[in-house]
Amino acid sequence: MRARKTLALTVTGFLTLLATATPASAQQLIDASEDGDLAFAAFAFMCIVFVGCLFAIDRVRKRHDD
Secondary structure (H helix, E strand, O other): HHHHHHHHHHHHHHHHHHHHOOOOOOOOOOOOOOOHHHHHHHHHHHHHOOOOHHHHHHHHHHHOOO
């Protein structure tokens, strides 16, 4: 069981490194001066996902403490 977790963590780490190490083709994916509505929607989506992640992490921590 421990070997399976170690392997999964290693593969996940490698894939994360591979995904983030590649150069980005565009520095600014959404230009807010031209695409204001899309920029707002993307920012709102990122905020909702961030709050959702924090909520899920807090729930896992609280369940672990019980």
